[in-house]
Amino acid sequence: MTSTGATERVRPRISFYEDRRGILSWILTLDHKRIGLLYLIFVIAFFFTGVILGFFMRLEMLAPGGTIMAPQTYNALFTLHGIIMIFLVVIPAIVTVFGNFFLPIQIGARDVAFPRINLLSWWLFVVGAGIVALSVFTGEGPPDTGWTFYAPYSLRTTVNVPMAVFGVFILGMSSILTGVNLVTTTHRLRAPGLTWKRLPLFVWAIYATSWVQILATPVIGITMVLIFLERFFGVGVFDPTKGGDPILYQHMFWIYSHPATYIMILPAMGIISDVVPVFARKKIFGYTAIALSGMAIAAVGSLVWGHHMFVSGQSDFADLLFSLLTFLVAVPSAIKVFNWVATLHKGSVVIEPPLLFCLAFIFLFSIGGLTGLIQGALAPNVHLHDTYWIPGHFHYIIFGGMGFGLFAAFHYWFPKMFGRMYNRKMAIRAWAIMLVGFNIFYFSMLLLGWEGMPRRYYDYLPQFRSLHLTATFGSWILIAGLMLMFGNLFHGLFKGEKAEDNPWNGVTLEWQIPSPPPTENFEQIPVIQHGPYDFKELEKK
Amino acid sequence: MSETKGFVFEEIKDYTGAKLGMWLFILSEILLFGGMFILYSAYRYKTPADFHHASKELDVILGTLNTIILLTSSLSVAACISAIQKGQRKLSMYLLMVTMALGLLFLVNKGFEWGTKIEHGIYPNSPALLVRTRGEILFFGLYYVMTGLHGLHVLVGVCVLFVMLIFIVKEKINRMHFTPLENSGLYWHLVDIIWIFLYPLFYLIT
Numbered sequence: 001m002t003s004t005g006a007t008e009r010v011r012p013r014i015s016f017y018e019d020r021r022g023i024l025s026w027i028l029t030l031d032h033k034r035i036g037l038l039y040l041i042f043v044i045a046f047f048f049t050g051v052i053l054g055f056f057m058r059l060e061m062l063a064p065g066g067t068i069m070a071p072q073t074y075n076a077l078f079t080l081h082g083i084i085m086i087f088l089v090v091i092p093a094i095v096t097v098f099g100n101f102f103l104p105i106q107i108g109a110r111d112v113a114f115p116r117i118n119l120l121s122w123w124l125f126v127v128g129a130g131i132v133a134l135s136v137f138t139g140e141g142p143p144d145t146g147w148t149f150y151a152p153y154s155l156r157t158t159v160n161v162p163m164a165v166f167g168v169f170i171l172g173m174s175s176i177l178t179g180v181n182l183v184t185t186t187h188r189l190r191a192p193g194l195t196w197k198r199l200p201l202f203v204w205a206i207y208a209t210s211w212v213q214i215l216a217t218p219v220i221g222i223t224m225v226l227i228f229l230e231r232f233f234g235v236g237v238f239d240p241t242k243g244g245d246p247i248l249y250q251h252m253f254w255i256y257s258h259p260a261t262y263i264m265i266l267p268a269m270g271i272i273s274d275v276v277p278v279f280a281r282k283k284i285f286g287y288t289a290i291a292l293s294g295m296a297i298a299a300v301g302s303l304v305w306g307h308h309m310f311v312s313g314q315s316d317f318a319d320l321l322f323s324l325l326t327f328l329v330a331v332p333s334a335i336k337v338f339n340w341v342a343t344l345h346k347g348s349v350v351i352e353p354p355l356l357f358c359l360a361f362i363f364l365f366s367i368g369g370l371t372g373l374i375q376g377a378l379a380p381n382v383h384l385h386d387t388y389w390i391p392g393h394f395h396y397i398i399f400g401g402m403g404f405g406l407f408a409a410f411h412y413w414f415p416k417m418f419g420r421m422y423n424r425k426m427a428i429r430a431w432a433i434m435l436v437g438f439n440i441f442y443f444s445m446l447l448l449g450w451e452g453m454p455r456r457y458y459d460y461l462p463q464f465r466s467l468h469l470t471a472t473f474g475s476w477i478l479i480a481g482l483m484l485m486f487g488n489l490f491h492g493l494f495k496g497e498k499a500e501d502n503p504w505n506g507v508t509l510e511w512q513i514p515s516p517p518p519t520e521n522f523e524q525i526p527v528i529q530h531g532p533y534d535f536k537e538l539e540k541k
Numbered sequence: 542m543s544e545t546k547g548f549v550f551e552e553i554k555d556y557t558g559a560k561l562g563m564w565l566f567i568l569s570e571i572l573l574f575g576g577m578f579i580l581y582s583a584y585r586y587k588t589p590a591d592f593h594h595a596s597k598e599l600d601v602i603l604g605t606l607n608t609i610i611l612l613t614s615s616l617s618v619a620a621c622i623s624a625i626q627k628g629q630r631k632l633s634m635y636l637l638m639v640t641m642a643l644g645l646l647f648l649v650n651k652g653f654e655w656g657t658k659i660e661h662g663i664y665p666n667s668p669a670l671l672v673r674t675r676g677e678i679l680f681f682g683l684y685y686v687m688t689g690l691h692g693l694h695v696l697v698g699v700c701v702l703f704v705m706l707i708f709i710v711k712e713k714i715n716r717m718h719f720t721p722l723e724n725s726g727l728y729w730h731l732v733d734i735i736w737i738f739l740y741p742l743f744y745l746i747t
Binding site: 113114117176177179180181183184187188189214215216217218219221222223225226229233234235236237242243244245248251252255 | 555557558559561562565566568569570572573574575576577579580583584587588665666671674675676678679682683685686690
């Protein structure tokens with residue numbers, strides 16, 4: 001490119017949207033930002049599918065006995081709700097959408113380390129998701145095993161389990177390749193001067209998550225392959241009639257699926273760590289502690305899977321060990337919560353939608369974390385196991401934590417991704433409605449579980465009626481808030497006012513480039529001279 | 542990536558990054574097999590006598606032969622990389638072809654081994670197998686799954702090496718630019734090393 005005079009220079013640089021046109025320029029793109037948006041479309045579509053399934057489940061539980069569907073339909077609904085929400089929304093959402101879009105920008109790179117493999121990951125995701133979707137409509141009906149595919153039932157049921165587990169296997173390959181890509185990117189493509197201690201905490205969080213993706217996902221991969229082989233060849237490794245051990249299946253499943261809950265929550269924690277200092281106008285409290293506690297969660301969190309199996313008949317020694325480790329993993333999580341609160345302390349707090357979603361995260365995640373400790377202790381676990389308490393707890397973590405973290409990211413990075421601003425007042429209203437609906441809904445579930453309502457049951461005793469009614473009522477408020485929030489964002493996407501390059505006065509690199517970013521991100525690779533939350537730098541400008 | 546309006550990307554070739562990515566991928570492959578090794582250990586611990594009896598039925602000679610074949614192929618792929626680094630293109634092509642031939646020979650041997658077992662009626666869910674003890678059913682189940690999965694990796698490896706051969710012919714891989722070949726070599730060594738664990742577990746420990 002040759003520079004020719006001043007007229008050339010004032011011309012705004014072309015954003016990555018306008019760079020090339022046509023559907024092929026999207027589905028065959030190597031641009032990390034476009035790939036991030038491709039994931040976003042799918043994640044939102046599957047999120048709404050999951051919400052609709054959840055809505056009908058709650059509607060069924062409005063009154064005792066059959067309300068709107070047959071028991072087998074209910075079994076399929078909670079299975080599909082789980083598979084879709086876990087494997088197609090919660091696990092990929094933040095890493096693939098925001099990790100892809102913002103990690104390279106935040107480290108001052110033009111793209112990820114392996115752009116072609118990045119595109120391959122997306123295609124594998126699409127194929128895997130397609131196979132899972134196909135399993136619903138083909139064979140002898142949709143899977144009814146719950147998202148956990150526990151043996152021996154998953155080996156016996158006649159419905160279309162093999163296809164669903166094959167889809168999950170393909171999704172796992174996509175997840176591993178994304179992890180490999182992002183770890184390599186973080187190691188190799190940091191801008192000059194961007195030391196590990198100057199990395200934005202979002203990058204740290206994605207980095208820790210990617211390691212879990214690389215190390216844990218293969219285990220569920222092989223487990224799903226074994227279910228597949230059991231169904232077609234009757235190998236027998238999990239089949240008790242052939243000497244196999246179903247408990248071993250549970251171990252194999254949770255060796256991945258418990259670390260997977262940290263694949264879900266760690267990136268959200270990274271978002272909170274990035275957003276809170278910007279709106280407290282203050283350097284983050286305890287940078288190193290937050291960065292290292294993320295790595296500690298990734299490491300210790302990989303060793304706690306047995307707490308899903310306290311009543312399975314595993315040894316008492318295993319029970320004690322897993323319970324102890326479960327309590328240990330709460331420590332780094334608590335460190336993060338205290339650090340966020342300490343960052344707000346004596347800050348010049350600006351109340352904007354992204355911050356409100358962060359505050360909701362801290363509140364809901366704390367409830368989720370503390371309820372997790374209650375069920376992580378051995379004696380209460382016997383009482384709470386397989387009751388509504390468990391879904392109550394993990395919805396506080398996954399939806400209240402990861403979900404609200406995701407919504408914080410939507411509202412924080414929306415102006416950067418799309419170059420437009422949503423209606424902030426409407427966003428705050430949606431936030432308030434969701435927060436109220438969320439707590440009515442899921443706190444009722446905690447109470448139901450405490451009183452002994454078993455999870456995944458189609459019917460219930462009369463004494464649970466009022467709490468079930470409250471929960472269903474809460475689900476309606478929550479969905480109303482969700483619709484308002486997404487409606488507001490969609491409206492902002494097309495009709496919103498043009499956003500400035502740095503509407504929130506952030507210091508990280510993505511705020512120093514145009515909104516939306518140009519394809520190459522940076523005209524020149526920046527040289528980093530200060531930390532990611534050094535707001536004094538901004539005042540100097 | 543090539544030109545975009547008003548901007549030209551410089552193609553960056555980060556060899557260290559490419560190798561790092563390959564090592565991470567290999568790590569995930571090891572954990573994939575790691576899951577199988579956990580199953581093997583757990584069931585062997587539960588039913589040591591059955592595993593002992595079942596393991597005696599495998600053909601140690603054929604297993605040893607296959608071990609020698611794979612180890613030799615690891616040597617030839619390493620020599621192939623050295624050859625290309627020294628600019629000996631022809632030699633590296635021959636060595637690569639030797640590696641692929643050895644990989645295929647391994648699969649043929651494995652096929653004969655499986656074939657003999659299947660002829661004797663021993664395969665997953667077979668009537669002859671189901672009347673045996675629990676541990677023996679599990680041993681042969683794991684035998685077929687683990688060696689099968691490994692065989693699949695050998696097959697993928699041969700395909701990858703074939704692509705590398707084409708790259709060498711087209712001079713896309715040469716003295717200066719050989720990282721893809723090195724990474725393929727790493728993958729081949731991984732396949733070899735997994736076999737080095739499978740071999741004693743199934744054939745030698747009785």
